[in-house]
Amino acid sequence: MDEGMKQQGLNLVEHVGQLVMPGDEFSMPQDLSKLILGPGLKLITDRRSTWEEGGVGTILACKPGVLAKVKGNTFFVEVKSKQYDSYKKDDVLGVIKQKGKGDQYTCDVGTKERAHLSKFAFEGATKRFRPDLQVGDVIYGKVVELPPDFPMELTCVHGTGKSLGLGVLESGHVFQIPVHFTRLLRSASDSVNVLRKIGRIVPCETAVGVNGLIWVKAKNAVLTILVCQLITKLSQSSVAEHEQILKQFRKGISSLAM
Amino acid sequence: MRPKVIANCTRALVKGGAHRGIRVGSRPLSHFRNVRVLFGKSYGHCEVVFEPGTKVYAQVSATIGEPMDSRPGEGVFTVSVWVSPAATGEMVGSSQKPALIARTIERLFKDNKAVDLESLCIRFGEKAWILRADIHVIDMNGCLQESATLAVLGALLTFRRPNAYMDPDTNELVVEAIQESTPIKLHLFHYPVLTSFALCNGILLAEPNHEEEEIFPGKLVIGLNDSKELCYLHTTNIIAEDILLEATKLAQVKCVERANLMKELSGAYITDRDIPLYLRAPGVRTTGTIINITDAEAKLPSISTISNLISPSSPRSSSAKDKKSSTRIQIVPKTASITVLEEMVL
Numbered sequence: 001m002d003e004g005m006k007q008q009g010l011n012l013v014e015h016v017g018q019l020v021m022p023g024d025e026f027s028m029p030q031d032l033s034k035l036i037l038g039p040g041l042k043l044i045t046d047r048r049s050t051w052e053e054g055g056v057g058t059i060l061a062c063k064p065g066v067l068a069k070v071k072g073n074t075f076f077v078e079v080k081s082k083q084y085d086s087y088k089k090d091d092v093l094g095v096i097k098q099k100g101k102g103d104q105y106t107c108d109v110g111t112k113e114r115a116h117l118s119k120f121a122f123e124g125a126t127k128r129f130r131p132d133l134q135v136g137d138v139i140y141g142k143v144v145e146l147p148p149d150f151p152m153e154l155t156c157v158h159g160t161g162k163s164l165g166l167g168v169l170e171s172g173h174v175f176q177i178p179v180h181f182t183r184l185l186r187s188a189s190d191s192v193n194v195l196r197k198i199g200r201i202v203p204c205e206t207a208v209g210v211n212g213l214i215w216v217k218a219k220n221a222v223l224t225i226l227v228c229q230l231i232t233k234l235s236q237s238s239v240a241e242h243e244q245i246l247k248q249f250r251k252g253i254s255s256l257a258m
Numbered sequence: 259m260r261p262k263v264i265a266n267c268t269r270a271l272v273k274g275g276a277h278r279g280i281r282v283g284s285r286p287l288s289h290f291r292n293v294r295v296l297f298g299k300s301y302g303h304c305e306v307v308f309e310p311g312t313k314v315y316a317q318v319s320a321t322i323g324e325p326m327d328s329r330p331g332e333g334v335f336t337v338s339v340w341v342s343p344a345a346t347g348e349m350v351g352s353s354q355k356p357a358l359i360a361r362t363i364e365r366l367f368k369d370n371k372a373v374d375l376e377s378l379c380i381r382f383g384e385k386a387w388i389l390r391a392d393i394h395v396i397d398m399n400g401c402l403q404e405s406a407t408l409a410v411l412g413a414l415l416t417f418r419r420p421n422a423y424m425d426p427d428t429n430e431l432v433v434e435a436i437q438e439s440t441p442i443k444l445h446l447f448h449y450p451v452l453t454s455f456a457l458c459n460g461i462l463l464a465e466p467n468h469e470e471e472e473i474f475p476g477k478l479v480i481g482l483n484d485s486k487e488l489c490y491l492h493t494t495n496i497i498a499e500d501i502l503l504e505a506t507k508l509a510q511v512k513c514v515e516r517a518n519l520m521k522e523l524s525g526a527y528i529t530d531r532d533i534p535l536y537l538r539a540p541g542v543r544t545t546g547t548i549i550n551i552t553d554a555e556a557k558l559p560s561i562s563t564i565s566n567l568i569s570p571s572s573p574r575s576s577s578a579k580d581k582k583s584s585t586r587i588q589i590v591p592k593t594a595s596i597t598v599l600e601e602m603v604l
Contacts, residue, residue: 095262174265174268
């Protein structure tokens with residue numbers, strides 16, 4: 001093995017904010033309480049003894065990017081990419097691709113694999129009353145099942161039986177943004193999330209899927225298009241420039257209303 | 259894997275927007291795309307980016323072989339196209355796009371006699387240069403034929419081949435090494451460039467993106483060369499005469515401008531490339547030269563231009579403005595990156 005190519009025995013906590021490449025190995029951190037490994041990191045346990053029994057495991061990076069840590073003990077690799085890799089419990093936007101004769105729709109969520117959505121996976125759907133979707137309709141769903149060799153399973157209803165925002169999205173506009181930018185748009189912090197700032201200028205409804213699709217609906221078509229253009233522009237510029245772009249946008253919108 | 263499904267709401271919005279004179283992709287209706295050109299390290303390598311999202315590169319290479327039986331006094335020009343499945347989301351072989359691109363380029367450069375194939379003959383009926391243009395579509399967002407044509411044009415303009423001749427005494431083929439003799443450039447009779455329009459009930463949308471190509475039924479592809487001669491016309495829908503004339507006028511300005519720019523850029527690149535190392539300023543030598551061909555103020559979509567469009571003026575009147583547009587070209591030579599600025603005087 002060429003020395004210096006593959007890094008082994010790295011410290012996960014010390015490496016935060018640095019570049020990792022696929023194949024880099026991290027040793028298990030000291031603090032194992034509530035350790036969560038997000039996208040781009042994989043836990044490899046020693047076959048002879050399981051991790052619970054005190055076996056030694058390693059953490060393998062499987063994507064190139066910057067190692068990031070969020071509150072608590074959660075680590076992931078921040079990858080800049082256009083392609084979405086599916087994970088369980090992800091909120092995704094999908095477009096109905098095929099209306100099967102059985103009890104499921106086939107959706108396009110941007111992955112290589114197909115995604116199935118059951119016709120009963122809607123709030124209050126029964127055998128008699130269920131939404132009739134057409135090819136090209138947009139749904140906001142959640143990944144529930146992710147079997148390795150089968151299509152993934154989506155749902156538009158939570159375990160409690162309520163939709164809580166999931167479901168069919170009508171009118172508006174769906175477009176693609178880079179996958180890494182959706183993380184910024186979905187963050188809870190008010191200072192980072194530009195969607196809230198946009199909402200103060202132009203009231204609009206949005207749904208951001210982690211698969212890089214975003215749905216926007218404002219009062220009319222022109223405003224929707226303007227917001228879409230703004231979001232595309234923001235996704236192409238750095239965070240430092242966001243404030244200025246928003247200022248310019250506010251100015252433009254106020255001149256429109258005059 | 260099938261091509262992407264376009265959402266019904268997007269379909270409705272794009273159609274509705276076109277009638278109001280506003281486009282989703284932050285360009286006005288009659289605004290053509292920004293183009294970025296990158297020349298590679300080797301001769302005959304050109305990469306063209308049609309912003310946003312279309313990226314094509316072309317590599318021209320030449321080998322010595324036999325000419326075709328039907329044309330023994332000419333060289334051969336072949337085109338091969340590879341569309342990456344990552345770019346289009348379609349399986350290799352299931353798409354008709356490669357065939358369409360290859361056919362377009364053959365028609366433009368071979369059937370229209372843009373490349374001087376007769377000068378590629380080494381001995382009548384026996385030896386000739388076989389030119390090969392390899393086109394790779396790296397990323398796709400509509401306008402594939404247009405970007406591929408520009409990439410091939412750039413590649414042909416920067417291609418150099420070694421000198422080859424038949425030795426009269428020994429009757430053997432002699433190929434001089436490209437480092438030892440002056441490389442020979444290809445002779446082009448004219449420089450064809452394509453532009454396109456999506457047709458929507460009499461409204462023209464210049465250089466549509468992928469969604470617009472799918473949503474609107476008609477597409478009009480117009481090709482002109484640097485001396486304003488029409489050399490390619492292809493439409494997929496019935497089109498009224500006055501709209502065709504209007505589109506041709508718009509295309510004329512853009513094609514001539516792009517052809518002339520490409521000529522200048524490739525010339526500037528070749529002179530920059532041929533400066534020997536000992537004459538260069540110290541510093542890292544860049545492998546390629548990034549050259550921007552940008553429309554005026556089109557770097558970022560500005561709200562003010564959009565608000566002008568929403569105001570009652572019809573889309574036609576805005577396109578009429580474009581006809582009068584003139585361009586000013588400014589080349590800043592002797593730098594690692596040559597920037598070409600175009601200013602549109604409205």
